[in-house]
Amino acid sequence: MDANTEYRKTAGLAPQECGGCGKFITDRYLLQALDLYWHEDCLKCGCCDCRLSENGSTLYTRANLVLCRRDYLRLFGTTGYCAACGKVIPAFEMVMKAKGNVYHLECFACQNCNHRFCVGDKFYLCDNKILCEYDYEERLLMASLEFPNKRASLQQQQVNI
Missing domain, CATH: 2.10.110.10 (Cysteine Rich Protein)
Structure with a gap:
């Protein structure tokens, strides 16, 4: 106890x-x-x-x-759970944080193509998933093709590393 x-x-x-x-x-x-x-x-x-x-x-x-x-x-402590893999993050492990989400360093990558980010790279949080700039723009393009009469609206937050 x-x-x-x-x-x-x-x-x-x-x-x-x-x-x-x-x-x-x-x-x-x-x-x-x-x-x-x-x-x-x-x-x-x-x-x-x-x-x-x-x-x-x-x-x-x-x-x-x-x-x-x-x-x-x-x-015995933890920082919480990784938003990408769902596993426990030990209290003293180095992490990446984005808008309240915490990630293992090795999990902080585009969740579509697994591109690892470097300092200065842009990434987007879309539906609580990390996307690289290319995959985010492709998602926007697909949404606009799917709904041509409506303005594509993807909820996103752009963050620079």
Whole structure:
């Protein structure tokens, strides 16, 4: 079970046993987290060993492992789902974004011809799909041939990389 837990500094209590080292806490301040008391030096991330008292007031737990935010997201977090392939995007993976959609770098290509975009290339979002300039214009042409008496209306958003 995942837990996003706040901890707080407490003063003026009778000596408590530390949840990390098991020794009594005689410091002026002690931390309270996960229903235990901790020395400031003992409440550490189980991955990177950073002192959680120095990284804000939030810690994360999973499978009895206490983690800082960065390591929790690295190990268990996601950025969301790729709009092209539908697979999970890990939290620290480089992504491309277009109008609220998020893509793996390798998925950011024309969804008609698979052309990979370079810096400066134009692309279009049409019906929530990425199209290169050529395929977008071809789609416009086909729509105008299909409905010659009506002005072809494709909902699109042009974006430059």
